[in-house]
Amino acid sequence: MTEQFDLVIKGGRVIDPATGLDGIQDVAIRDGKIAAIGEGLANGSSAIDAAGQLVMPGMIDTHAHVYEYVSGRFGLNPDLVGVRSGVTTVVDLGGASCMTFPGFRKFIVEPATSKVLAYISIYTVGGLEGHYYPYLYGPGGIDVDACVRAADANKDIVKGIKAHAEPGGISRWGLETLKLAKQASHESGLPVYIHLGQLWPTEGDDEIDMDKELPEIVALLDKGDILAHPFTRHPGGFVNKEGKLHPIVREAIDKGVLIDIGHGSHFSFDMARRVLDAGVLPTTVGADMHGYNTHVPPEAGTPDDHPDDEMHMFAGQAKFSLCHAMTELLAMGVSLEDIVPMVTSNCAMMLGMEDELGSLVVGRTADISVLNFETGDWELHDNGQVTVKTDRRLTPAFCLRAGQRFDADAPILPE
Ligand SMILES: [Zn+2]
Numbered sequence: 001m002t003e004q005f006d007l008v009i010k011g012g013r014v015i016d017p018a019t020g021l022d023g024i025q026d027v028a029i030r031d032g033k034i035a036a037i038g039e040g041l042a043n044g045s046s047a048i049d050a051a052g053q054l055v056m057p058g059m060i061d062t063h064a065h066v067y068e069y070v071s072g073r074f075g076l077n078p079d080l081v082g083v084r085s086g087v088t089t090v091v092d093l094g095g096a097s098c099m100t101f102p103g104f105r106k107f108i109v110e111p112a113t114s115k116v117l118a119y120i121s122i123y124t125v126g127g128l129e130g131h132y133y134p135y136l137y138g139p140g141g142i143d144v145d146a147c148v149r150a151a152d153a154n155k156d157i158v159k160g161i162k163a164h165a166e167p168g169g170i171s172r173w174g175l176e177t178l179k180l181a182k183q184a185s186h187e188s189g190l191p192v193y194i195h196l197g198q199l200w201p202t203e204g205d206d207e208i209d210m211d212k213e214l215p216e217i218v219a220l221l222d223k224g225d226i227l228a229h230p231f232t233r234h235p236g237g238f239v240n241k242e243g244k245l246h247p248i249v250r251e252a253i254d255k256g257v258l259i260d261i262g263h264g265s266h267f268s269f270d271m272a273r274r275v276l277d278a279g280v281l282p283t284t285v286g287a288d289m290h291g292y293n294t295h296v297p298p299e300a301g302t303p304d305d306h307p308d309d310e311m312h313m314f315a316g317q318a319k320f321s322l323c324h325a326m327t328e329l330l331a332m333g334v335s336l337e338d339i340v341p342m343v344t345s346n347c348a349m350m351l352g353m354e355d356e357l358g359s360l361v362v363g364r365t366a367d368i369s370v371l372n373f374e375t376g377d378w379e380l381h382d383n384g385q386v387t388v389k390t391d392r393r394l395t396p397a398f399c400l401r402a403g404q405r406f407d408a409d410a411p412i413l414p415e
Contacts, residue, residue, distance in 0.1 A: 004044060266288065
């Protein structure tokens, strides 16, 4: 007897770290849900041949900026970095705030095809223009009660609180903004997601020694909090002044602190090499694409050729994507088996959504990413002019979001 399905993804290498599955299988979909996983399911049903491709739980980009228009040129269209880039869930990092959350729900989350979640900004104004104006982001621009109320009222979307701990802010306010974010975190029961790596220019004459600050930052953190941008070449990442992994990172990991790469403008091959060689593998990838580091063709919706093109220190990056960040990890010797959880099951754990996301479980919403895994000869570049060669490359082919197929046709994808 043959069961009828709406669609079967046939013959791909199915990798689902949460269940331990890794093998050539078919994945069958019915009514937008995963109906079966096994061999020989395609009989009589419409099928997509995925031979030679990787079939994974829908990828989760744990660091996105998708508050389009409200965050100025900074915010990208959620489906551009989402389903049209092979990614089924995107997590906005601090675009929306207590003041602007209703707009985020109505104009971004609801119309998007991709599933959109958020780490709400600790700052009342949220991430306007990519936090371009530092004076908006001091303790006076924080209302802990309002942040907690907005987080509580939007628990279906809000999975954490976005804050910063970088030299520019510390030179102005010490760690006061992070302490307020932790207060909101304790009151709401949500983790904080902390941007490391210089963002704002420092103020005053005192030099900010991030090697001394990092232990103070880690002391404030609890299990489940997230440190981002470990591989940044800007001051304040995981590599200390001696060029080694800062020893406090191990203590942070031991107490359950999680690590998101947050690629964006904070991915240096040199820093990544030092951190990886010291035996630290981040929890999740997170592409961190935004309107300053991603070239968006005008027809793709968000305005690009902005008169202030040089306004931001992170302007002018090479093209990248979540899959491209995965390729870079492969090139640095991280195994595919270690990388797949960093865009699937580990992300679901970080979001506290293991029961819903990040695994191919029969009965769940059919969010599935299918990738090409090619061999050849390519060069990868970071924003510090370092070039690394690779003979393997991951690119998105298509994804299913709630059972509906989307080809990876985003004009922001590399090549
Ligand atoms: Zn970011």
